[in-house]
Amino acid sequence: MTFKILWLQAGSCGGCTMAALTAEDRGLIAALRAFGVEILWHPALSVETGREAVKILEDITSGKVELDALCVEGSAMRGPGGTGKFQMLSGTGRSMADWIRELSGFARYVVAVGTCSAFGGLPMAGGNVTDACGLQYEGDSEGGLLGRDFKSKGGLPVINIAGCAPHPDWITETLGLLATVRLSADQLDTFARPRFFADHLAHHGCSRNEYYEFKASATQFSHLGCLMENLGCKATQAAGDCNLRSWNGSMGSCPDAGFPCVACTSPGFETPSDAFQETAKRAGIPIGLPVDMPKAWFIALAALSKSATPERVNSNAQSDHVVIPPVRDEDDT
């Protein structure tokens, strides 16, 4: 018995598929096969096209083929005027939104791959002229294309593998858990994101943590310091174990690459109050403070940390290389 998935691309840049293709050293297909996952059809990976592809969808809606998981990448485009005609599924005369609605009723599980599909994501930014939304969310409000009460045949809401793009392991592990019947409702967080990655903060494990602790901050890209105080890093508020598991087979995360976390796993990340690479502040204090930290504590701790910052940490924070190495006590060795 295989666990059959169908993957559709709605309003998407294709980045989630690109991310999935970097899964593990053995590659996406082998990683999925290890869990018994079979891809019935994927628009970029399957050979079937045109009529042959449509037949696969029709075999599901006629009940001829059972569908274990419908995976949708990209936002649902509901416009114009609720018709969904901004995105038609070629050769069917029907909108993608219409197909997603119907196929969701046949799937044991519905999986939103990426923040666009989960919450609306980048296509919702600005004026949202396409009336884009997520499968079960519109930003942080429940609803979306399928409605807040939707549950798939397996009894779960839409499972949101948030991320723009999500880590490939989040995709393969979620599908693996579903295929082995090990993902239950209590393993989803309040936004229906699998908790195995959403119970972490993206900040956990960042290589800049020593700078964070001392509030020794970068003032420009390429600096080694923490990116939170000046350059907009939101990792202390964002769900994800991005700094605990490597990307691209070795070290690698947004802050590791010198880029602030934009909280891409959060609903509404696409419309920040200020520019992505600037820290919004009020009276000199960042507006977005670490979760679980009352403002007064943060101010007190930051002042204390800054007063105790070693010169080494201060200098290195605003340099693109280590200018003062740690001086070790000889007894240390």
Ligand code: SF4
């Ligand atoms: S750069 Fe971001 S993720 Fe890294 S320590 Fe600073 S706040 Fe945390």
Ligand code: SF4
């Ligand atoms: S570090 Fe932040 S922006 Fe980067 S993938 Fe993780 S949550 Fe998204």
